[in-house]
Every structure is written in structure tokens, then in C-alpha cells.
Amino acid sequence: MEPRDVTRSIDLAVIPGDGIGREVVPEAVETLRAALGADAAITTTNYPFGATHYLESGEILSDDDLAALAAHDAILLGAVGGDPRDPRLAGGIIERGLLLRLRFAFDHYVNLRPTRVFPGVVSPLVRPGDVDFVVVREGTEGPYVGNGGAIRIGTPAEIATEVSLNTAYGVERLVRYAFEVAERRRKRLTLVHKTNVLTNAGALWTRLVRAEAERHPDVEWDYLHVDAATIFLVTDPARFDVIVTDNLFGDILTDLAGAISGGIGLAASGNINPDGAFPSMFEPVHGSAPDIAGQQKADPTAAILSTVLLLDHLGMPEPARRIEAAVATDLADRAGAPRSTGDVGDAIRSRL
Ligand SMILES: NC(=O)C1=CN([C@@H]2O[C@H](COP(=O)(O)OP(=O)(O)OC[C@H]3O[C@@H](n4cnc5c(N)ncnc54)[C@H](O)[C@@H]3O)[C@@H](O)[C@H]2O)C=CC1
Ligand SMILES: CC(C)CC(=O)C(=O)O
Ligand SMILES: [Mg+2]
Numbered sequence: 001m002e003p004r005d006v007t008r009s010i011d012l013a014v015i016p017g018d019g020i021g022r023e024v025v026p027e028a029v030e031t032l033r034a035a036l037g038a039d040a041a042i043t044t045t046n047y048p049f050g051a052t053h054y055l056e057s058g059e060i061l062s063d064d065d066l067a068a069l070a071a072h073d074a075i076l077l078g079a080v081g082g083d084p085r086d087p088r089l090a091g092g093i094i095e096r097g098l099l100l101r102l103r104f105a106f107d108h109y110v111n112l113r114p115t116r117v118f119p120g121v122v123s124p125l126v127r128p129g130d131v132d133f134v135v136v137r138e139g140t141e142g143p144y145v146g147n148g149g150a151i152r153i154g155t156p157a158e159i160a161t162e163v164s165l166n167t168a169y170g171v172e173r174l175v176r177y178a179f180e181v182a183e184r185r186r187k188r189l190t191l192v193h194k195t196n197v198l199t200n201a202g203a204l205w206t207r208l209v210r211a212e213a214e215r216h217p218d219v220e221w222d223y224l225h226v227d228a229a230t231i232f233l234v235t236d237p238a239r240f241d242v243i244v245t246d247n248l249f250g251d252i253l254t255d256l257a258g259a260i261s262g263g264i265g266l267a268a269s270g271n272i273n274p275d276g277a278f279p280s281m282f283e284p285v286h287g288s289a290p291d292i293a294g295q296q297k298a299d300p301t302a303a304i305l306s307t308v309l310l311l312d313h314l315g316m317p318e319p320a321r322r323i324e325a326a327v328a329t330d331l332a333d334r335a336g337a338p339r340s341t342g343d344v345g346d347a348i349r350s351r352l
Helices: 023-035 051-059 063-070 087-105 168-184 199-214 226-235 247-260 301-313 317-332 341-350
Strands: 011-018 041-046 074-078 110-116 133-140 148-151 159-162 187-194 220-225 242-245 267-271 281-282
Touching: 011 023, 023 041, 023 074, 023 301, 023 317, 023 341, 051 087, 063 087, 074 087, 074 301, 110 168, 110 247, 133 168, 133 247, 148 341, 187 199, 187 226, 187 247, 187 281, 199 220, 220 226, 226 247, 226 301, 242 247, 267 301, 281 301, 301 317, 301 341, 317 341
Parallel strands: 011 041, 011 074, 074 281, 133 242, 187 220, 187 242
Antiparallel strands: 110 133, 110 267, 148 159, 267 281
């Protein structure tokens, strides 16, 4: 079968998910459609997956669902997960059974999370400087693989383990990707880990970074323990260009990155399958935010910026730049009363 020409038409799977995912995703889809205009067609197929759907139907994500999703060019996801206090959702049944299942099944081994402070955006940092870095987070391994267990559950003698998986295959391909990103940027790469304590995984990551660095003599690299990295993200974020790190550290650091760049509502991400064997999936960094869900308080900018990553991934830079420029202009003018989710979406689209 001939590959589809995604420069003229996009077949997009849309998973709004739960909570504010259902509010921000329609804004992102509408913005994507407006930015493409007459240049390219887009068809969207909505999938209901998420905690709400699970509570209504008992279904999370079947093999048939996976096969249906695999046929699309890309996936746009809002956020999934319900009230963490709901016992029916205990054990991260949705996060594991849906979100991580998608990332693992579609081999999204690169979790790409760019961070920059757009002009005019108020950062909580005293000296934000030139914040413009990208976190290249491993997406299919680490402590997220479900490798662990518990014994004597509910007794004072309970023991629970969560074993982080790090394979040479998985780390090597991620590190290679990160160096390639650094080559296209300011040629500085920081490995973030905890090699002084997590010595087995740390040795593997360090060895593979060092080996890859030899193939990129023009990329300068350094290393930070993750705890120290949190200091520098707040005190000197301009020192970062590309951060390469594991699944858990990358998850935590990118919420912090969102906060320092003006808010988690601005932080976009892509779960990338670089080989193109499976559709990549784009989503805001944030979750379903039950505390503000249903109130039109969520900032849709992160979801809208996730469509920029989506378009770039599909090789459509012109509409990507149009959305990025519209967001930048809107962010520069954001002073005044807080706006609703829909108003922010409208304002960004009016600037396209
Ligand atoms: N990719 C995904 O689907 C993710 C799902 N989750 C799930 O989401 C649920 C809530 O998780 P939390 O830890 O509370 O993280 P969260 O990111 O949903 O919320 C953290 C804080 O940020 C605020 N916030 C988040 N997005 C915002 C936006 N666009 N505009 C304005 N404020 C925003 C929320 O109101 C909240 O105060 C949980 O079930 C969690 O498992 C969490 C992270 C990622
Ligand atoms: C909900 C988790 C599984 C994922 C997460 O927080 C993230 O990818 O940022
Ligand atoms: Mg997270």
C-alpha cells in the first residue's frame, strides 16, 4: 500500500479523555482545522476512552481499539484520569491501562517536551533569562513498566517494589535521538539521572551517553543529578538546551519546566515513534485537572501547542509556524482578566 500523503490530508484520531481534556481538545482541533485552511484536508475520529468511559462501560482499551487507532496518521489526546480518591479507579487503572498502554503499544520511546518562556509571559522565576530547552524523556521503560509487586498487603509487614527497567536497546535509541536534537539546536546536552544511588541504571545511561557523544564531537555534554537539576531549572534555566533523562525523572522535571515557563497550561508534548511504524501521539503535559474541570478555566494553549508538534512531526511546518505565531501574539497580550478556555481558543484563532 502506498503511504498516505499527509501533506495534503491528515487522518487524526482524537481522544479528549477526561476532565479538562474534554475542554481543551476541541479548541486544539478547531485551531488545527483553521490553521490548515484550504491547504490540507483533515478528518477527525473521536474516541471516548478515559475514566468516564470506563465507569460507564467497563471498557478501557481493547486490542480492536488499538488496531483502529494504529490506522490513523497521528493521535491527539487531552488527558485521562479521574478523581484519585475514587476506589473504582485505584491502581492507576486508566493511566496504566490506557495512556501507558498506548505509549508502549505504539513504541513512543521519545517523549518530547519543549519549554520556552514566550515574550510577554510572566514566569515565577526572578531571572528567567533565555529559557528555551527541550526535555527528551524516555517513554517506554523506567519504573513505568509495571515491574514490581507487593506482599503481605495491608499488614505492617507489607513490602512493595517498583523495579525500573532500563535496557541498552531502549536507552541507546533515546540517547541517539537526543543527540540528534542537540545537533539541530545549540549543541548542548545534559544527562539527568541519579547515578550516585541508582548505580546500575546510572552506569548504563552514562556509558551510552558517553559513547554517543563520541559520534557528536561538536555537542558539548554534561551531567546533573536530578535533585541538582531541579535547582538549576529554577536558578539558571538558560544553561539547558537538551535534557535527556528517564521516564520518571522526565515526568517530574517537565511539570517543573511548565511551571517556570509561565504555567502548566502552556506546556506541550509529543509521544513520538520516530521510526513511523506507529502513529505518534500529541498531548498537553498536564492531566485532567479535576479541581477546575467543567468550569472553562483550563488554559487550552498547551493542547494547541501540541498540535504544532503534531504538524512538525507530519512534515507540515507552515501551518505549525502559523499556530505558533498566533499563540506567541496572544501570549504577548495576555494582561487583564482571566479568560475562559473558549475565549483563549477564539483569541488564538483570530490571530492565525
Ligand atoms: N497525560 C495524562 O493523561 C495525564 C493524566 N494525569 C491524571 O490527571 C489527573 C489529575 O492529575 P494532577 O496530578 O492533579 O495533575 P494536573 O496536571 O491535572 O493538575 C495539576 C494542577 O495544574 C492545574 N492545571 C492543569 N492543567 C491546567 C490548564 N490547562 N490550565 C490551568 N490549570 C491547569 C490543575 O488545575 C491543578 O491545580 C490524575 O488522574 C492524573 O493521573 C496526570 C498527568 C498526565
Ligand atoms: C499519568 C502518567 C502516567 C503520565 C504523566 O504524568 C505524564 O506523562 O506526564
Ligand atoms: Mg506528568
